[in-house]
Amino acid sequence: MTADDVPVLEVENLSKHFGPVEALSGVDLSVRRGEVLALLGDNGAGKTTLTRCISGLYRATSGTIRVDGREVQIATPQDARDCGIETVHQGLALVGKMDVASNLFLHREIFHRNPLLRALGWLDKRAMAAEATRILEKLKVRVPSAGVPIERLSGGQRQAVAIGRAVGWGKHIVILDEPTAALGVEQSKHVNELILTLKSQGVAVLLISHNMQHVIETCDRAVVLRHGRKAGDVRIPDVTARDLVDLITGAVRAAA
Numbered sequence: 470m471t472a473d474d475v476p477v478l479e480v481e482n483l484s485k486h487f488g489p490v491e492a493l494s495g496v497d498l499s500v501r502r503g504e505v506l507a508l509l510g511d512n513g514a515g516k517t518t519l520t521r522c523i524s525g526l527y528r529a530t531s532g533t534i535r536v537d538g539r540e541v542q543i544a545t546p547q548d549a550r551d552c553g554i555e556t557v558h559q560g561l562a563l564v565g566k567m568d569v570a571s572n573l574f575l576h577r578e579i580f581h582r583n584p585l586l587r588a589l590g591w592l593d594k595r596a597m598a599a600e601a602t603r604i605l606e607k608l609k610v611r612v613p614s615a616g617v618p619i620e621r622l623s624g625g626q627r628q629a630v631a632i633g634r635a636v637g638w639g640k641h642i643v644i645l646d647e648p649t650a651a652l653g654v655e656q657s658k659h660v661n662e663l664i665l666t667l668k669s670q671g672v673a674v675l676l677i678s679h680n681m682q683h684v685i686e687t688c689d690r691a692v693v694l695r696h697g698r699k700a701g702d703v704r705i706p707d708v709t710a711r712d713l714v715d716l717i718t719g720a721v722r723a724a725a
């Protein structure tokens with residue numbers, strides 16, 4: 470087995486109960502390097518609960534999570550980050566008044582090289598802007614400059630900056646929670662292109678989406694949840710958008 474055959478992220482028999490509510494029951498999934506896996510399901514199917522267990526916001530009731538073939542214990546968001554898992558939540562958690570570079574470096578600021586200025590908490594803004602520009606170029610993200618405040622960017626550009634922050638630090642597993650939900654056609658196209666760029670750079674992407682066309686265009690495989698259980702694990706080239714909707718809803722179509 471080569472390194473590329475080992476899933477970078479593997480979830481086995483994962484369950485999460487909230488009191489009597491079985492939000493997830495015995496769910497398995499795996500994602501490989503450079504693979505985009507869609508996580509699909511109707512409202513309440515368990516998608517958010519599953520990604521929260523992987524990103525350390527919830528503690529699973531039972532089950533195993535492996536990263537690069539090794540079992541890991543994820544009890545906090547920091548544990549998930551330490552394993553190389555970053556999540557871009559729908560709220561994005563960007564600071565509107567701060568510029569692109571400062572947002573990319575939030576909690577990872579580069580301090581001034583001069584020891585005195587460093588001790589006073591001065592940031593090396595020039596180094597941060599240069600590194601931010603490098604990250605954005607690598608991801609082919611187009612923003613006017615690293616110095617522009619986030620509040621002046623479009624929704625798609627903000628999404629791209631949030632994704633850049635997630636993967637710009639060598640993280641190799643990224644969970645994207647409906648990244649195009651609030652975007653128009655053109656902006657969604659850019660975000661989908663960014664997802665394909667991540668794929669080409671070997672990042673494993675777990676994508677929650679309700680947009681079947683986007684799933685068909687960007688994903689390699691889809692895991693479908695229904696009432697907290699896995700209802701399907703399909704290769705995208707083998708299915709149509711209609712097949713995916715049927716798996717999500719549990720509809721049984723008469724044979725043609």
Ligand SMILES: Nc1ncnc2c1ncn2[C@@H]1O[C@H](COP(=O)(O)OP(=O)(O)OP(=O)(O)O)[C@@H](O)[C@H]1O
Binds near residue numbers: 518519
């Ligand atoms: N904190 C909680 N306490 C109790 N029940 C919860 C909690 N979070 C989720 N649930 C329940 O778990 C089930 C799965 O919810 P979840 O939010 O994971 O679904 P989802 O697939 O993400 O739905 P949506 O697409 O609407 O966001 C639902 O029945 C929901 O009511």
